[in-house]
Amino acid sequence: MAATPQRTSGSVARDDYLEQIYHLMEQKGYARAVDISRNLGISQSSVTNMLQKLDAEGLLNYERYRGITLTEQGTEIAKAIIARHEMLTRFLRLFGIAEETIYADVEGMEHHVSRATLEAIRALTQHLETNPATLKEIVSQMSLPES
């Protein structure tokens, strides 16, 4: 798929790394390659390669045997990725979809959602959250043998 200027996303891999590192930093102030490797299910040597690349791009500080931290620019991108993840999750939760299904959908969809689509989903979610009767009517029209 060709990237367009409207994409909120860089590459899928880059997004997933920045997202993971941000969450690890929240938990303990820094991230370790071994934790990223485990959380993303990617080999340590691949993780090392990508960390060097993201370091060269100025998105994080990576020195072997030391904790990884995001730069200001890396933090900004990570926050946008996480905000997008949370927006899509909030949207899908309106419809009584199983949490694990929502998580799998969001992890996939979030890399392919333009700013315009995200803004439509935000306005839609806000409307449905403040108009429960409308939401209830929509949900009642869903035919689902299972979630």
Added chain:
Amino acid sequence: MAATPQRTSGSVARDDYLEQIYHLMEQKGYARAVDISRNLGISQSSVTNMLQKLDAEGLLNYERYRGITLTEQGTEIAKAIIARHEMLTRFLRLFGIAEETIYADVEGMEHHVSRATLEAIRALTQHLETNPATLKEIVSQMSLPES
């Protein structure tokens, strides 16, 4: 991303092949490897490999130098993929998003949308299509410097 039983999608690549072959068959009754290669931007040797794999899975009939046709099972899967593509397109068109942005988003998102999410989007789209005042209110809440 681990596949779940709720996914509407097989692999991204498989979906894209079946979708393309279906469209080519609609145009002229059969598909050729060279057209698939051009439309998907994939090398002919990779296309040949995948066609052999899909043939072995019973999804299409592939003999070198002859046209490719989908089996009944392949046709059924392709139709589901195309219906999902069309549903997502119909949904995003409600919000005045640029056509090329919609196309890029749908081509990415369609591989990551569970049956439950697709059904929610279907019910939502139907509601907004039949309640233009609600849609208009939502669109008026969107803040978009550009589409």
